[in-house]
Amino acid sequence: MADRTPHPRSADLAILGDSVHVHPSTTTPESGSPERSLLEPYAKFRQDPLSAFQELGLHLAGTEWRSYDKIIGQPIFYPGFSENMTEMVMKQKKLQKRIAELAQKRVEVEIHEGLLGPTGVEGEEQEHRTRRLARRRQIEDELCGVAEKWTDQMICKMDSKYFIRSAYYIATQLLTRAYHQGIHVNSDEVLHLRNVAEKAAAKKQSIIFLPCHRSHVDYVSLQLICYRLGLALPTVVAGDNLNFPVIGPFLQHAGAMWIRRSFGDDRLYATLVQAYMDTLLQNGFNIECFVEGGRSRTGKLLQPKFGILSYFLESIMSGSIEDAVICPVSTQYDKVIEVDSYVRELLGQPKPKEDLMSFLSASNVLSLKLGRVDVRFKDPWSLRAFLEQQVSRLHKETTSLQTMYDEALKRKLLSTLGYKVLKDINDVSVVMPTALVGTVLLTLRGRGVGKSELVRRVDWLRDRVRAQGGRVAHFVGVKTDVVVDKALEVLGPKLVGSVEGLPEATYYAADRFQLSFYRNMTIHLFISQSLVCAAVYTKVKHGGNDQTQQISHAELHDYVLFLSQLFRAEFIYPTETLTETLKTTILGLENDKVLQTTHSNTTNNSAPIISLHPQELASGRENFTFYCFLLWPFIEASWLGTISLFMLTPRWAKSRDVEEKEEEGKEATWQDLTSFQARAQLLGKTLYHQGELSYFEAVNKETLKNAITRAEEEGIILVKRGKGVPARVRLDSEWIPERDEEGRVVMRGRLWELCERIGAGRRRGGNAVRTRVLALVEEVGRGLFGDAVPDPGATGSDNLRRRNMQLTKALL
Incomplete structure (x- = not known):
């Protein structure tokens, strides 16, 4: 079906090789439109060697835009750039002050140890003072040498314009062979970005690009866009795990800077990073870093990480810089290259170390047709203006950032900044057809779906996305069935299977776990509707007459609040209050004829009652269950994380002797956190295959980790962490379930009640945890308390390591 609803949007600008194509959204491309050329961005050496060599020659010679001479921003490509940068970093006052402080502290330690002579000895004080001063200067010189070495290893080294021309050519060749439809941006957004960049360059201000992070392709695509548009390439903040032979130096000369994944207590290194950011x-x-920290393995935005953001905040609030420009960026893919490896990690396999061989093995995907990349830019904004606005909101009197600078304020500002950036990213994100198809396939009740029904539901979902203020890619002037065909081709038969020999083409989710990655790309648009429908489902699931399937507004508010707290580490919520969000969401669902609100009697002042709309009931509840399907896997994962906590129940936890045994057995109840998490995942896998869990994606490591983190925040579990010591976990005494005389867990208590409350929103099963499930929990968790026979010749850590390896094999 064609796009029936006119939706005013800016033109799409397709950046591909040396061509820029503008596709107005209000017109229908004619047959044979330039977009077809996106399939072959460059001439291939085997098919057209002459043209391929000509294209390479144009890049090496720097013809026209390829010369990259008239960039918008500060000069970056010249011999001696790296040496000049190192010199500027080393001259930073913060760094010099830190070096002096560390040297002085070391001298004080050596004085205390008697290495620099005794204090207070008559006639020798001047000699000792001179000796200590010389020692301090020696230490300062040594620390300066260390800092300079670290700086050389850290900074990006964009010294050669010829290198970057070649790098651009190579990167474009590789990327547009994998993503054969190219990189697409919004023309109005990039034209506005150029104007902002010109103004920032005139003020000598930096643009801080803050993209979402789903793939290593994120920073490559942004660098290519900046190069093609003539913007100064940003310095990309990257973890030093990517700094391996061959690839590391290449990336460093193309714009990457390397920082450690963890700084620990190294104050010199932390100050050095701040000095580089200030410089x-x-x-x-320009700078590029990822507000989420690492790549999202689940497809949705992660919670913000405040490490690098804190350095930007420090630069402003300490007065080191006047201002900087923030530009949130959304990068979306028809298909993400790394999803296969993400699934393995989420199922418990250790993350492989980055090296040249793994990089080269990833090159196999370059021959695939993965669709296109869509990059969108939020309207850039002033970091200083944002901070001043927040300070003014927190403090009624007008106060400068410098006078209000304290750690409590910094934490509040960092949190607000991080979530604003994530909201901006969501606001400009484009929903790809693969995400639409994946979402539809995972929100249908049947085993499979016919082609016509699939197209109808994709049409419906596209309209719902737009109604929520979202953007949809690929639909301009193209019929929906064509878009669906392209999406199915990109996803491939490993993700979406088809049944042969039927009157109509029929498709099914062949790999639900992988498809959930693409479903999660849409969930941020519908999280409020999903929470409300899940609350209504707590009544609908029991069936019965109309009265038993209704929920009062007070009950709905209570359960939505409970779920939103449960998933606060999973989703980015609207900025309005819960009351405002509920009012808007229910009204929208009423307008869509999914829900209806009535009153317990004829007066409007009576308590409102929410139930399914008659039209929704007549249609088989398909739209209502769509919203529930989005949230059910997360409810199951949270339920799994909570039921797993029963594995931490001590063997002595009987009702009459908990009080006496608590102190005596406390140390015995501490368990290795990694072992517990592995067993929780194994429990989930078992429950899924035995039919107690409906969604295999509920056993993914990240969602389980979030559930366990929430349990720690709520005080349900205690976690003991120490430097160089594995983290350990145990139940808080208030949450320990009781056991009966035969040692079985008694079905009551706070943990039991929490499981039942979460379970109320589950798709399948009753609210209570059945005896068979608890028996399985006991069986899987048995080894945690040393019931497994240890190897008499091995140490405790050897046995622990062996048990963890066995669990990992079981998970895989």
């Missing part, structure tokens, strides 16, 4: 910002160099 970049003071000189107006």
Whole structure:
């Protein structure tokens, strides 16, 4: 079906090789439109060697835009750039002050140890003072040498324009062979970005690009866009796990800077990173970093990480810089290259170390047709203006950032900044056809779906996305069945299977776990509707007459609040209050004829009652269950994480002697956190295959980890962490379930009640945990308390390591 609803949007600008194509959204491309050329961005050496060599020659010679001479921003490509950058970093006052402080502290330690002579000895004080001063200067010189070495290892080294021309050519060749439809941006957004960049360059201010992070392709695509548009390439903040032979130096000369994944207590290194950030910002160099920290393995935005953001905040609030420009960026894919490896990690396999061989093995995907990449830019904004606005909101009197600078304020500002950036990213994100198809396939009740029904539901979902203010890619002037065909081709038969020999083409989710990655790309648009429908489902699931399937507004508010707290580490919620969000959401669902609100009697002042709309009942509840399907896997994962906590129930936890045994057995109840998490995942896998869990994606490591983190935040479990010591976990005494005389867990208590409350929103089963499930929990968790026979010749850590390896094999 064609796009029936006119939706005013800016033109799409397709950046591909040396061509820029503008596709107005209000017109229908004619047959043979330039978009077809996106399939072959460059001439291939085997098919057309002459043209391929000509294209390469144009890049090496720097013809026209390829010369990259007239960039918008500060000069970055010249011999000696790296040496100049190192010198500026080393001259930073913060760094010099830190080096002096560390040297002085070391001298004080050596004085205390008697290495620099005794204090207070008559006639020798001047000699000792001179000796200590010389020692301090020696230590300062050594620390300066260390800092300079670290700086050289850290900074990006964009010294050669010829190198970057070649790098651009190679990167475009590789990327547009994998993503054969190219990189697409919004023309109005990039034209506005160029204008902002010109103004920032005139003020010598930096643009800080803050993209979402789903793939290593994220930073490559942004660098290519900046190069093609003539913007100064940003310095990309990257973890040093990517700094391996061959690839590491290449990336460093193309714009990457390397920082450690963890700084620990190394104050010199932390100050060095701040000094480098200050240097970049003071000189107006652009920067790119990922507000989520690492790549999202689940497809949805992760919670913000505040490490690098804190350095930007420090630069402003300490007065090191006047201002910087923040530009949130959304990067979306028809298909993400790394999803296969993400699934393995989420199922418990250790993350492989980055090296050249793994990089080369990833090159196999370059021959695949993965669709296109869509990059969208939020309207950039001033970091200083944002901070001043927040400070003014927190403190009624007008106060400068410098006078209000304290750690409590910094934490509040960091949190607000991080979530604003994530909201901006969601606001400009484009929903890809693969995400629409994946979402539809995972929100249908049947085993499979016919082609016509699939197209109808994709049409419905596309309209719902737009109604929520979202954007949809690929639909301009193209019929929905064509878009669906392209999406099915990109997803491939390993993710979406088809049944042969039927009157109509029929498709089914062949790999639900992988498809959930694409479903999660849409869930942020519907999280409020999903929470409300899940609350209504707590009544609908029991069936019966109309009265038993209704829920009062007070009950609905209570359960939505419970679920929103349960998933606060999973989703980015609207910024309005819960009351405002509920009112807007229910009204929208009423307008869509999914829900209806009535009153317990004829007066409007009576308590409102929410139930399914008659039209929704007549249609088989398909739209209502769509919203529930989005949230059910997360409810199951949270339920699994909570039921797993029963594995931590001590063997002595009988009702009459908990009080006496608590102190005596406390140390015995501490369990290795990694072992517990592995067993929780094994429990989930078992429950799924035995029919107690409906969604295999509920056993993924990240969602389980979030559930366990929430349990820690709520005080349900206690976690003991120490430097160089594995983390350990145990139940808080208030949450320990009781056991009966035969040692079985008694079905009551706070943990039991929590499981039942979460279970109320589950798709299948009753609210209570059945005896068979608890028996399985006991069986899987048995080894946690040393019931497994240890190897008499091995140490405790050897046995623990062996048990963890066995669990990992079981999970895989």
